[in-house]
Amino acid sequence: MARTRFKTLTEQMFYILLCMKEECRGMDILETVRNMTGGRVNIGSGTLYDLLEQFVEEEIIAETRTEGRRRSYIITEKGKAMLAGEYERLRRQTADYNMIFGGEQNK
Amino acid sequence: MKDTKKILWTISIYNPTATAKKLEALAAEGWMFEKTGSLFWTFKRAEPKELRFAVTYFPGASDFDPDLTEGERIKAEYCAEDGWTLAGRFDIVHIYYSENANATPIDTEPVTQVNTIWKAMKKRVLPSQLSMFALIIFRLFTQFSQLQRDPVNYLSDPFYFYSIPMWTLLLFTHIVEILSCLIWKHRAVKLADQGIFLPIHTSPLVGYSLLALSLLCMLLSYTGISMSSRSVGFSLLWISVLFVILFSGNMIKAKMKKHGWPREITRFLSVTVVIVMTLSFFVGLMISVFSGNLSFTDKKEPAGTYELYGRTRTFYDDPLPLCIEDIRETTVSKWNKEARYQETPLISYHEYKQNNIPDNTTDPMDINKDLEYSITKVKIPVFFDVIKEAVLNARQDDKKVNGEIVFTDHFEPIDPSVWNADAAYQLHWSDSILDSYLVCWGNRIVEVKFYWDATEDEICKTAEILKGFGEYEEAME
Numbered sequence: 001m002a003r004t005r006f007k008t009l010t011e012q013m014f015y016i017l018l019c020m021k022e023e024c025r026g027m028d029i030l031e032t033v034r035n036m037t038g039g040r041v042n043i044g045s046g047t048l049y050d051l052l053e054q055f056v057e058e059e060i061i062a063e064t065r066t067e068g069r070r071r072s073y074i075i076t077e078k079g080k081a082m083l084a085g086e087y088e089r090l091r092r093q094t095a096d097y098n099m100i101f102g103g104e105q106n107k
Numbered sequence: 108m109k110d111t112k113k114i115l116w117t118i119s120i121y122n123p124t125a126t127a128k129k130l131e132a133l134a135a136e137g138w139m140f141e142k143t144g145s146l147f148w149t150f151k152r153a154e155p156k157e158l159r160f161a162v163t164y165f166p167g168a169s170d171f172d173p174d175l176t177e178g179e180r181i182k183a184e185y186c187a188e189d190g191w192t193l194a195g196r197f198d199i200v201h202i203y204y205s206e207n208a209n210a211t212p213i214d215t216e217p218v219t220q221v222n223t224i225w226k227a228m229k230k231r232v233l234p235s236q237l238s239m240f241a242l243i244i245f246r247l248f249t250q251f252s253q254l255q256r257d258p259v260n261y262l263s264d265p266f267y268f269y270s271i272p273m274w275t276l277l278l279f280t281h282i283v284e285i286l287s288c289l290i291w292k293h294r295a296v297k298l299a300d301q302g303i304f305l306p307i308h309t310s311p312l313v314g315y316s317l318l319a320l321s322l323l324c325m326l327l328s329y330t331g332i333s334m335s336s337r338s339v340g341f342s343l344l345w346i347s348v349l350f351v352i353l354f355s356g357n358m359i360k361a362k363m364k365k366h367g368w369p370r371e372i373t374r375f376l377s378v379t380v381v382i383v384m385t386l387s388f389f390v391g392l393m394i395s396v397f398s399g400n401l402s403f404t405d406k407k408e409p410a411g412t413y414e415l416y417g418r419t420r421t422f423y424d425d426p427l428p429l430c431i432e433d434i435r436e437t438t439v440s441k442w443n444k445e446a447r448y449q450e451t452p453l454i455s456y457h458e459y460k461q462n463n464i465p466d467n468t469t470d471p472m473d474i475n476k477d478l479e480y481s482i483t484k485v486k487i488p489v490f491f492d493v494i495k496e497a498v499l500n501a502r503q504d505d506k507k508v509n510g511e512i513v514f515t516d517h518f519e520p521i522d523p524s525v526w527n528a529d530a531a532y533q534l535h536w537s538d539s540i541l542d543s544y545l546v547c548w549g550n551r552i553v554e555v556k557f558y559w560d561a562t563e564d565e566i567c568k569t570a571e572i573l574k575g576f577g578e579y580e581e582a583m584e
Contacts (some may be wrong), residue, residue, distance in 0.1 A: 010216055010218055010302075012215065012219075026181075026185065027185060027188055030188060030189060030211075043211070043216075044211055044213045044216070045185035045191065045211070045213055046185070046186060046214045047213070047219050049181065049182040049185050050219045050222075051219055054219070054222075069177065069180055069184055
């Protein structure tokens with residue numbers, strides 16, 4: 001794929017990983033992200049399932065518990081590093097924006 | 108009033124947007140989706156409702172699964188959490204609906220969606236398409252080799268003549284499928300990076316049409332052998348057997364799924380049944396054909412039998428346009444006269460032979476003085492030269508001597524005036540000149556083989572009769 005898999009995170013990937021700082025049930029992520037973003041980011045249930053599968057496969061998150069079909073996950077060190085990398089990319093993007101438009105905004 | 112209806116499904120299952128829209132429109136008309144199928148989808152009558160449909164993919168699923176896998180159940184639960192109900196599944200395709208007009212779509216991330224669809228395609232579509240593609244290429248290669256070896260027989264025999272278009276159309280069907288997958292993937296990945304999901308826009312109608320055309324060619328190749336009740340019957344039998352085999356495989360699959368057999372066993376047994384039934388049919392067919400119990404054409408009744416070297420042989424008395432008695436004196440009174448005819452829209456081919464059946468009254472000098480000839484009529488003039496060249500070359504048996512190709516058996520031009528023809532050739536073999544001729548009259552190519560040294564007078568009579576026969580046939584048409 002043109003986008004090297006998970007080299008950059010989409011907004012939905014970013015928020016799913018963010019939810020997993022602490023152990024989190026897959027099912028709860030949809031609601032958590034909605035609340036966290038004030039409804040700005042809506043993750044589809046199919047997308048969530050597919051991403052969780054892919055994240056586990058790539059060891060970005062780890063499965064911690066299975067109760068029936070309810071599974072819980074937590075972010076791994078690899079996942080944290082990816083999240084940090086994405087944060088750094090977004091921070092630089094913000095800094096660049098501020099460098100160009102920051103002065104105008106302060107006026 | 109019927110409570111269910113089946114609709115020929117012409118939307119690609121890889122186009123989730125169009126599929127969902129169509130299902131929504133039908134639900135609004137009072138036809139609720141019930142189940143998918145290979146060609147037809149089933150709908151049941153229901154109260155007209157404004158529903159939202161979503162089509163999503165589960166690459167890990169299999170059509171041989173007895174029920175939803177654990178992963179599919181988890182996904183279904185996530186979807187249910189958002190108000191989506193699983194309406195049906197077909198292989199790797201899941202169809203959901205929701206009564207909530209504002210429900211969050213099931214797939215919201217184009218990158219993930221494209222990735223999932225591509226995974227499903229790689230697992231389901233491409234391996235079968237590519238293996239069929241390889242098989243078709245092999246079949247086309249063998250067909251072209253046969254065409255090159257014996258062009259007239261190939262092009263005049265409907266069984267072979269329609270094979271090349273049939274396999275070519277099948278090849279296009281698979282090329283269309285494979286290319287549309289690859290092109291879609293290339294474009295969809297780029298657009299997904301920009302947050303846009305690109306559905307596949309190809310319609311299965313293209314594939315169905317090509318498939319229907321190739322089936323038509325197959326039917327023509329069987330029925331065209333002769334439009335006899337026997338060959339038409341054989342075509343119908345072959346198509347029925349195909350359906351019975353596929354139906355049996357599907358029935359076994361359905362029964363095993365119903366009884367909860369594991370995916371691997373169901374797949375193994377269903378596929379094995381289809382393979383065994385297909386092989387049994389072909390083995391039975393070959394045994395019947397070789398044992399003489401089954402023929403694709405109406406069996407010709409022999410005119411009688413005679414004894415030769417202690418064995419009973421049959422002989423025929425087919426009408427021939429030219430007989431040995433027409434061109435020379437003979438003491439033979441009993442003949443085997445055989446005519447064979449085959450025709451396609453490009454070529455008609457008549458083959459005749461007259462062999463003597465010696466008895467006590469036959470002069471020993473007349474024994475084995477037989478006659479064989481064939482008349483090839485090229486119906487489309489533009490192909491005449493190509494076919495004539497192919498007939499001339501077909502006779503050119505060659506061998507390599509010190510790295511050089513030497514023709515041991517070939518036609519050389521002769522004066523056509525004796526034959527009153529446009530062109531005439533005589534067969535040479537090594538240093539000998541044989542009594543075999545190739546003569547062209549208009550759009551007809553005639554090969555004559557005398558089993559004796561034919562005199563100029565006999566050749567003139569032969570030419571007169573065969574040319575006249577051709578002209579008579581033309582006039583009758």
